[in-house]
Amino acid sequence: MTSAVPDMAPDQPEGGPPGGPPAPPLWAEVALGQVLPQQSHRVTRATLVRYAGASGDFNVIHWSSRIAQSVGLPDVIAHGMLTLALAGRIVTDWVGDPGRVVELTGRMTAPVVVPDDDLGVILDVSAEVTEKRADRLVRVAIQARVGDLRVLGRADAVLRLG
Amino acid sequence: MGLNVEYVGRTYTAGAGMAPGVPVAPGAGVEPFLVGRQKVREFATAVGDTNPLSHDLDAARAAGYPDLVAPPTFAIILHFAAMDPAFADPGLGLDYSRLVHGTQEFHYRRPIVAGDALIAVATIEQIRARGGHDLLTVRADIEAAGEHVVTTRSVVIIRGIEQDSP
Numbered sequence: 001m002t003s004a005v006p007d008m009a010p011d012q013p014e015g016g017p018p019g020g021p022p023a024p025p026l027w028a029e030v031a032l033g034q035v036l037p038q039q040s041h042r043v044t045r046a047t048l049v050r051y052a053g054a055s056g057d058f059n060v061i062h063w064s065s066r067i068a069q070s071v072g073l074p075d076v077i078a079h080g081m082l083t084l085a086l087a088g089r090i091v092t093d094w095v096g097d098p099g100r101v102v103e104l105t106g107r108m109t110a111p112v113v114v115p116d117d118d119l120g121v122i123l124d125v126s127a128e129v130t131e132k133r134a135d136r137l138v139r140v141a142i143q144a145r146v147g148d149l150r151v152l153g154r155a156d157a158v159l160r161l162g
Numbered sequence: 163m164g165l166n167v168e169y170v171g172r173t174y175t176a177g178a179g180m181a182p183g184v185p186v187a188p189g190a191g192v193e194p195f196l197v198g199r200q201k202v203r204e205f206a207t208a209v210g211d212t213n214p215l216s217h218d219l220d221a222a223r224a225a226g227y228p229d230l231v232a233p234p235t236f237a238i239i240l241h242f243a244a245m246d247p248a249f250a251d252p253g254l255g256l257d258y259s260r261l262v263h264g265t266q267e268f269h270y271r272r273p274i275v276a277g278d279a280l281i282a283v284a285t286i287e288q289i290r291a292r293g294g295h296d297l298l299t300v301r302a303d304i305e306a307a308g309e310h311v312v313t314t315r316s317v318v319i320i321r322g323i324e325q326d327s328p
Contacts, residue, residue, distance in 0.1 A: 041210060055239055059261065079263070080263035080264075081235055081266060084235055085234075097215060097231070098213060098216065098233050099215070099231050101268075103267070103269050106266055
């Protein structure tokens with residue numbers, strides 16, 4: 001590890017080339033069961049509209065209460081892929097480089113219902129290292145909840161560390 | 163079972179400018195999906211990802227990438243683009259408004275970067291019924307210039323009319 005870059009944000013890991021990403025965690029220094037820094041993400045209707053446009057997923061259940069309820073949902077729900085993308089940030093932020101994600105998997109076990117207000121819902125994400133493999137790979141299990149409700153099952157990522 | 167099980171094994175190809183519902187032979191005359199820098203930035207912003215590698219060209223190049231690096235779930239754009247012709251095919255019998263995304267996998271050989279010209283070939287791997295719902299498994303093999311980039315796999319749930327909990 002090199003010394004910290006002077007103008008780097010204090011909460012980022014030190015090292016890495018100037019202008020490049022922070023150095024990833026070192027495989028040799030990562031412990032089984034190690035817990036990653038937790039994250040929380042606010043999801044509002046505006047988040048869904050932005051994600052619909054960026055992803056091209058315009059399924060009407062993600063923006064129309066009327067249609068969502070007509071097919072038996074409580075209200076508009078978030079795109080499952082938005083939930084997985086937000087949950088996945090716990091690992092990409094940890095390794096500092098999306099290119100170090102070798103696998104990402106998630107099962108959308110409960111819909112994230114998003115009310116039509118300014119507060120929306122909060123997605124709480126936690127993760128821990130569950131496997132160390134050869135070739136500097138680790139597997140990280142990811143938990144995502146809205147309140148006490150688990151919204152992802154069997155979510156995990158395989159990452160290539162430094 | 164609302165879905166036509168005879169569709170297992172069918173393939174659909176997606177690049178850009180596809181006409182919905184028109185199956186195309188794999189790789190045959192499909193215009194690739196050209197990954198633009200602004201699309202990478204837009205997608206990263208939509209998932210709240212401020213990583214400089216997805217926004218700042220100098221940062222991406224300093225890290226050894228040829229261009230901006232897409233977030234891991236970016237490949238879902240190609241996955242859905244490849245599935246769209248299947249979804250729109252009346253022979254499959256899929257009610258889009260009853261569709262809920264069940265499971266998603268991404269298996270990367272390398273990350274998607276801006277400038278990639280991507281072709282996705284989707285294959286219907288499995289159709290099965292469970293608890294009054296239909297489950298549809300689709301794999302998409304995504305490549306750039308003949309080189310494998312990422313394989314994606316989804317299970318989508320077509321919720322049964324009688325049962326209104328997903």
